[in-house]
Amino acid sequence: AIAKNQQSLVSDMLFRIRECNAPIPQNVMEFHVDGKRIGKVTPKVAKLLCSYSNTETKSPVFQTIASKEKYNTILTLTKEAGTTCQSRTKAIMSIMEQLRDDGHITGWRNELYPIAEGFYDEPLLLMERAATSFVGAIEYGVHINGLVRSSSSSENDDQSTTKMWMARRSKTKSKYPGMLDHIVAGGQPANMGLMENVIKECMEEAGVPTDVVKRGIKSVGAISYETFVVQQPTTNDDEGDDPRMVDGVISRVVLFCYDLELPSDFVPKVVDGEVESFFLWNMEEVMECIRKDYNDPMKPNCYPVVIDYLMRSGYVSPETVGYLDVLRELRSGDCC
Amino acid sequence: AIAKNQQSLVSDMLFRIRECNAPIPQNVMEFHVDGKRIGKVTPKVAKLLCSYSNTETKSPVFQTIASKEKYNTILTLTKEAGTTCQSRTKAIMSIMEQLRDDGHITGWRNELYPIAEGFYDEPLLLMERAATSFVGAIEYGVHINGLVRSSSSSENDDQSTTKMWMARRSKTKSKYPGMLDHIVAGGQPANMGLMENVIKECMEEAGVPTDVVKRGIKSVGAISYETFVVQQPTTNDDEGDDPRMVDGVISRVVLFCYDLELPSDFVPKVVDGEVESFFLWNMEEVMECIRKDYNDPMKPNCYPVVIDYLMRSGYVSPETVGYLDVLRELRSGDCC
Numbered sequence: 001a002i003a004k005n006q007q008s009l010v011s012d013m014l015f016r017i018r019e020c021n022a023p024i025p026q027n028v029m030e031f032h033v034d035g036k037r038i039g040k041v042t043p044k045v046a047k048l049l050c051s052y053s054n055t056e057t058k059s060p061v062f063q064t065i066a067s068k069e070k071y072n073t074i075l076t077l078t079k080e081a082g083t084t085c086q087s088r089t090k091a092i093m094s095i096m097e098q099l100r101d102d103g104h105i106t107g108w109r110n111e112l113y114p115i116a117e118g119f120y121d122e123p124l125l126l127m128e129r130a131a132t133s134f135v136g137a138i139e140y141g142v143h144i145n146g147l148v149r150s151s152s153s154s155e156n157d158d159q160s161t162t163k164m165w166m167a168r169r170s171k172t173k174s175k176y177p178g179m180l181d182h183i184v185a186g187g188q189p190a191n192m193g194l195m196e197n198v199i200k201e202c203m204e205e206a207g208v209p210t211d212v213v214k215r216g217i218k219s220v221g222a223i224s225y226e227t228f229v230v231q232q233p234t235t236n237d238d239e240g241d242d243p244r245m246v247d248g249v250i251s252r253v254v255l256f257c258y259d260l261e262l263p264s265d266f267v268p269k270v271v272d273g274e275v276e277s278f279f280l281w282n283m284e285e286v287m288e289c290i291r292k293d294y295n296d297p298m299k300p301n302c303y304p305v306v307i308d309y310l311m312r313s314g315y316v317s318p319e320t321v322g323y324l325d326v327l328r329e330l331r332s333g334d335c336c
Numbered sequence: 337a338i339a340k341n342q343q344s345l346v347s348d349m350l351f352r353i354r355e356c357n358a359p360i361p362q363n364v365m366e367f368h369v370d371g372k373r374i375g376k377v378t379p380k381v382a383k384l385l386c387s388y389s390n391t392e393t394k395s396p397v398f399q400t401i402a403s404k405e406k407y408n409t410i411l412t413l414t415k416e417a418g419t420t421c422q423s424r425t426k427a428i429m430s431i432m433e434q435l436r437d438d439g440h441i442t443g444w445r446n447e448l449y450p451i452a453e454g455f456y457d458e459p460l461l462l463m464e465r466a467a468t469s470f471v472g473a474i475e476y477g478v479h480i481n482g483l484v485r486s487s488s489s490s491e492n493d494d495q496s497t498t499k500m501w502m503a504r505r506s507k508t509k510s511k512y513p514g515m516l517d518h519i520v521a522g523g524q525p526a527n528m529g530l531m532e533n534v535i536k537e538c539m540e541e542a543g544v545p546t547d548v549v550k551r552g553i554k555s556v557g558a559i560s561y562e563t564f565v566v567q568q569p570t571t572n573d574d575e576g577d578d579p580r581m582v583d584g585v586i587s588r589v590v591l592f593c594y595d596l597e598l599p600s601d602f603v604p605k606v607v608d609g610e611v612e613s614f615f616l617w618n619m620e621e622v623m624e625c626i627r628k629d630y631n632d633p634m635k636p637n638c639y640p641v642v643i644d645y646l647m648r649s650g651y652v653s654p655e656t657v658g659y660l661d662v663l664r665e666l667r668s669g670d671c672c
Contacts, residue, residue, distance in 0.1 A: 002555075118660070119660055120657040120658070120660075158554075193655055194653075194654050194655050195653070195655065217650075218494075218649065218650030219338075219650055219652065219653060219654050220647075220648045220649070220650065221647055221648055221663055222654065222659075222660060222663055254660070256654045259650075311556075311557055312556045312557055312648045313554065313556070314553075314554030314555055314556065314595075316555065317530075317531070317555060318530050318555050318558065318592045319529055319530050319531065321456040322456070323558075324454070324455055324456075324558060324590070327557055327558055327667070328667065331663070331664065331667070
């Protein structure tokens with residue numbers, strides 16, 4: 001059945017999608033490696049990156065150059081960074097560690113992410129996960145809708161037969177503590193297949209056994225977003241012209257979406273302490289949580305994945321003004 | 337279960353999507369009405385449109401003007417066309433009828449389509465369906481995947497439980513005679529809701545009763561494409577500089593996609609003679625038909641709709657090179 005209040009549902013969906021897509025400044029510079037466009041930075045961030053030198057060699061790793069297309073400056077690497085994945089990884093790591101020590105990069109993970117022009121291309125370098133948005137490189141992840149379907153009903157009506165498992169994030173997490181989340185979601189690290197990652201995360205985050213995952217998992221598409229993340233100044237220095245102060249970074253994300261149909265008697269388990277608790281919502285509760293004034297919202301990037309589920313499962317009538325905008329904006333940025 | 341031969345499936349999907357998206361010439365001109373961008377034409381088509389006059393008033397209805405943005409010429413309407421939906425509809429109809437009589441517009445339908453900036457906007461004018469692509473305006477339609485699911489199996493495996501009803505188009509149809517088609521598909525006329533149109537087309541094209549439609553229908557999204565359709569010269573005149581000869585038109589289409597779950601004992605009926613026969617395919621046969629060398633292909637614009645179904649139903653692994661390209665290209669053009 002189609003949800004009630006279509007017009008407010010669609011307008012709330014657009015609100016939630018746009019929360020993940022804060023406008024990018026007009027004057028961003030492309031970041032190229034080996035002639036390939038792999039990121040976007042503001043001129044201030046470019047300047048900051050160029051001001052650091054490799055701690056070993058004492059030479060800069062980043063430089064800005066005039067691009068072949070006129071009137072354009074791009075950020076790229078110096079000869080210092082070499083021409084191999086390994087040499088670039090090492091040179092950039094030295095800069096990123098200093099940026100971390102100086103307070104510009106927070107939430108360091110010690111997880112290496114592959115950086116390439118497209119998801120399927122050979123990585124040009126590996127980069128600490130927390131640093132990828134500092135150069136505006138695309139991050140990839142997997143998000144899983146954990147679904148329970150009552151098989152008793154033979155109705156072709158998702159809303160009356162489906163429930164979705166939700167997670168409450170631990171209050172001790174550095175990012176989005178205590179917020180609602182998908183049953184399982186995670187970043188996509190280097191040297192791991194997507195399904196391998198799904199299986200690992202399902203076990204680590206919710207105690208879902210591998211055979212249950214394999215039986216119930218379905219890849220259903222992807223969503224993407226591109227957003228400007230304003231950086232907080234790390235000092236109380238209120239001089240606007242401090243060259244060490246950056247304005248913000250461009251976070252570009254592609255999330256591969258999965259539906260995981262779980263047996264009705266399965267209950268997720270808190271395994272690694274990242275989650276406080278799990279609970280089962282009916283789809284009316286899921287839609288209620290999209291409302292822009294809902295007082296206990298999900299982690300922002302869960303919304304596009306949930307909205308994608310609702311859009312492809314018959315909850316939204318295409319006669320509703322904004323329907324095509326929702327579809328288009330679920331894949332924002334130039335990444336997907 | 338995920339389909340076999342993922343890499344060839346994805347590459348065949350891209351082939352089929354790109355068949356619906358032939359590259360548009362670089363020098364196309366925008367067509368504006370009341371300051372709103374509603375179409376795209378080649379300079380040759382613009383010239384042809386401007387060369388005709390309203391048969392009643394003997395004045396041209398189309399003109400090219402310099403746009404506010406420099407170095408750009410756009411096609412727009414003369415004062416002759418007036419400022420109301422009704423006056424524009426009438427003035428443009430006079431030109432289109434002459435283009436039909438001169439052999440430039442074929443397949444006249446006597447069906448009026450609304451022309452607006454976006455699907456949900458008030459129409460700026462109504463235009464004969466066969467003429468919309470002559471000005472590169474977006475056409476909208478509905479396509480329906482007719483599905484039969486075996487409820488006996490409790491597996492979460494679309495491929496082993498799902499079949500799709502296919503239609504064979506009548507050999508007497510002017511377009512794509514004898515080709516495979518969706519069980520139901522149709523253009524979206526003026527003054528009719530999408531669901532109203534779905535119900536009407538289901539009855540007219542396949543004899544699906546309204547209550548069966550209402551019980552089984554689910555809106556699942558939309559696909560779009562934008563393609564250059566080369567126009568055949570209508571005379572044997574081989575002089576290249578004939579001002580009446582056009583190079584081609586830009587066809588821009590948004591198809592709203594629906595899944596219709598049908599009872600296993602329901603059999604579609606040939607009602608209006610547009611279809612020769614219906615038959616039920618398993619999903620392996622559907623995928624086989626996507627192969628670029630398949631000898632009995634579907635009507636080209638059915639493919640994106642079927643591919644969208646496969647993408648959101650777990651048939652394609654996102655680890656397959658090209659997966660993100662398929663997702664992106666399923667919504668091509670600037671329309672959706």
